[in-house]
Amino acid sequence: MCLLVVGVAFTGCDEEDKADTNQMNTGAIALNAFGPSPAIRGGELRFIGTNLDKVTSIDLPGAEGITDITVVGNYEIRITIPQTAQPGLVVLNTPDGKITSKTPIGYSEPISISGIAPLALKAGEVLTIEGDYLNIVEEIIFADGIHVLKADFESQARAKIEVKVPMEAQSGKVIVSDGADLLSDGEEIPAWVYSEEELDVTLPEITAVTPNPLKAGGVLTITGVDFDLVHKVILPGGAEIVVEDATTSIVVEDTPADIKEGIITLVAFSGVEVESEALELVKPAIASLSATTVKNGAAFTISGTHLDLVTRAEFQNGSVDAADFVAHSAEAIELTLPLTSTDGAFVLHTASETSTSGEALTFVVPTLASFAPVEAKPNQSVVLTGTHLDLVSSVWLGDTEADISGQTETELTVTINVGSESGPITVLTVNGTEVNSSTDFTVLTNLPDISGYLQSKGVPGEILTIQGTDLLLIKELIFPDDIYATAYGSKSDTEIEVYVPEEVVTGMGTIRMITYEGEEGSLPEVFLGGTDPVQDASYVFFDFDTKGSWWGSYGAVESDPALMLSGNYFRINADLPGGWNDFFWRNGRNDFKTEDVTVADWVIKMDVNVLGDKSQDFKFRLNGSDGDFWAIIPGFENKGGWYTVTIPLTDFYDQDGTGTNQLPNVQNIDADFGLATQVPLEQSICASTIYALKENRSTLL
Incomplete structure (x- = not known):
């Protein structure tokens, strides 16, 4: 039999030994209240306090050494009162000592449940609870936490309660409560008594x-x-x-x-x-196709059932959404095949993420039957004939692309460009297929034979010497970006000296030549450019001659004549591990002139020479009393020689260059300045003169 007690209240406690019961928020173990009291043997006894999860056992008179403790949290624990328990003081045993209650616990057993019926019923049907003193029950609690107040009982007497099962109720034990918490605005702990049997609530x-x-x-x-x-x-x-x-x-x-x-x-x-x-879901089914040998850009029809479910047709290297279908019904899909699609099976997809596979398709490729003339000079036209030539996206003679000026399914008209090579004509299709002519085309030229250059690079304003044979055929030399040479040195059949234009673009470039007969050709690729001139040497702060590095973990100062620019240089000469790697540094404003330098108008210039592949990013540091500022420098390209990198002062930010606070000025740079990186490095890089320069634009130092 289960009993429910009436008149539950919190009771106070005494402290003993080291236990502290003064504050709910103290760091010590404390008991502030327990209840209900009077309590019910076989019912639940709750303890409220602090750090009660550290209680090791509880002594009730007649039932000492209770260790089956339910820890609700730091502030509450619970036990089930044994049937042997007697009235008296309650003792909590803790690692810090014993805590004894101020008032004794008492017991009362006025409310009991003898049974519930029926044990299985449907929400909305009436449950009968039988027992004793049920007339003082304030609420019934169904699983899972569904409360029914006494006002909603169907009937209530001392020996029986009738209540409708709520729609939200679940299967489980039924609880009757004296509602002490309801009657005291939550100040008292209610006594709950559980039914022995579980209620089986009907489910759909x-x-x-x-x-x-x-x-x-x-x-x-x-x-x-x-x-x-x-x-x-x-x-x-x-x-x-x-x-x-x-x-x-x-x-x-x-x-x-x-x-x-x-x-x-x-x-x-x-x-x-x-x-x-x-x-399971119905899936599209394919019954037939309009063709299996198909053409990019042509109409294609799929017949079958439930094709109205299709949201996308996916081909190899191309797809068509349903919105772009030409026609769409349950029985058929008509679409235009993607220009990029290639051979292989296709798949129909649905919004339900189901799919249906179709058989493999073969896409036609162009054929080259002939071309005329079979030989021509650059800038002349050639006509190619064949089939499916409307699929061609580009035409190539060696590594040079021809210009398409006319195109039909059976004929292509192209213009031969300067630099074209004799050999098979290659056509590339819209889906990436490559087709070569079965016979060679001959590019007619009467051009000099260029063997190379005397210098390793072309420096603006200086002579670049072209070497070869029949060089007196050359009338004009044109640098990249259509910059014509205007000044020459000596000319002979084996050498021509040309002054590199000042405005030439830095980097690897190809010089074109035009002969007196009007033919065009290309010279071997050469590095064009040099380093920017130093306008005021007093602003140079690294030159690795008199202004070098005080410390650094990797790299060294070198003076190899084959690599020198204008004296010593610093070379990163070893593969680097991951993490931070630093190269050359000084501090304390040493040889770091900042007079008249402003962040908005000045930049840092650094001459570099990359001997391997493109590098990873670097970071330049300017550290001082205003903060620690870094500029993230994009990876350096290999341009075949020395060139100048510009780092605007406005690119310097805090937080290793990723922050939001910009370098305010350079006059307060009184700590470290130098170069570092934060990732592994696997190539050789040289650095030479580093200096400050004012530019006619809004930039950094």
Whole structure:
């Protein structure tokens, strides 16, 4: 028999030994109250305090050494009162000593539950609870935490309570409560008594799902029993449908287009979920194709069933969305094949993430039957004939692309460009297929034979000597970006000296030549450019001659004549590990002139020479009393020689260069300045003169 006590109250406690019961928020173990008291043997006794999770055992008179303790949290623990327990003081045993209650615990057993009936029933039906002193029950609590107040009881007497099972109730034990918390505005702890038997609350039951398989977008019917208990339906894919007035069937008129295969879930008002058997979906089926040998950009028809479900047709290296279909029905799809598609099977996709595979397609490629003339000079036209030439995207003679001036399915007209080479003509198609002519085309030229250059690079304003044979055929030399040479030195049949224009673009470049006969040709690629001139040497702060590095972990100062620019240079001469790597540094404003330097108008110039592949990013540091500022410098290109890198002072920010605070001035740079990187380095890089320069634009030092 289970009993419920009336008149529950908190009781106070004494401290003993080291226990502290003064504050709820103290760091010591403390007991502030326990209850209910009077309590019920077999019922629950609760303790409120601080750090009660450290209690090791509890002594009740007649039931000492209780260790089966439920820890609700730091501030509350609970025990079940043994049947042997007697009135008296309660003792909590802790690692810090014993805590004894100020007042004794008492026991009362006025309320009891002898049984509940029926043990199985449906929400909305009446449950009968029998026992004694049920007339003082204030509420009944169903699983899971569903409270019914006495005002909503069907009937209440000393020996019996009748109550309707709430729609939200779940299966489990039934609790009767004296409502001490309700009657005291939460100040007292209520006594709860559990039924010995568990109540079995009826759940909805699914007996069939039709149709199965379902066609997305169609009508779905779920049949079963007790559907008046269903709050909502969750379809595979996540769509939720609130249910109203259902009893034995639920009809979903328009299922979502993106419904998935899987389990249908009914959610009862109690929150308990009931699952169906797996729902399958109708998939598109392919019956036939208009062709299996097809052409990029041509019409293509797929016939079959349920093709209206298709949202996308995916081909090898190309796809077509349903919105771009030419025609679309349940029986057929007409579309235009992507220009980029290549041989292979295609797949039809649906919004439900199902798919259907089609057979492999073969895409036609162009054929080159002939070309005329079979030889021509640059800037002359050639006509190619064949089939499917409308698929051609570009025409090549060696490494030089020809210009397409006319194009049909059977004919291509192209212009031969300077630099074209004799050999097979190559056509590339829109899907990347390459086709070569079976015979060679001859490029007619009467051009000099260029063997190379005397210098390793062309420096603006200086002579670049071209070497070869028949060089007196050259009339004009044109540098990249159509910059014509205007000044020459000596000329002979084997050498021509040309002054590199000052405005030439720095980097590897190709010089074009025009002969007196009007023919054009290309010279070997050469590095063009040099370093920017130092306008005021007093602003140079690294030159590795008199202004070098005081410290650094990697690299060294070198003076190899083959690499020197204008004296010593610093070379990163070893592969570097990951993490921070520093190279050359000084501090304390040493040889660091800042007079008249402003962040908005000045830059840092650094001459570099990359001997390997493009480097990773670098970081330049300017550290001082205003903060620690870094500029992130993009990786250096290998340009075949020395060139100048510009670092605006406005690029310097805090937090290793990633922050939001910009360098305010350079006059307060009184600590470290130098170069570092934060990732591994696997190539050799040289650095020479580093200096400050004012530019006629808004930039950094």
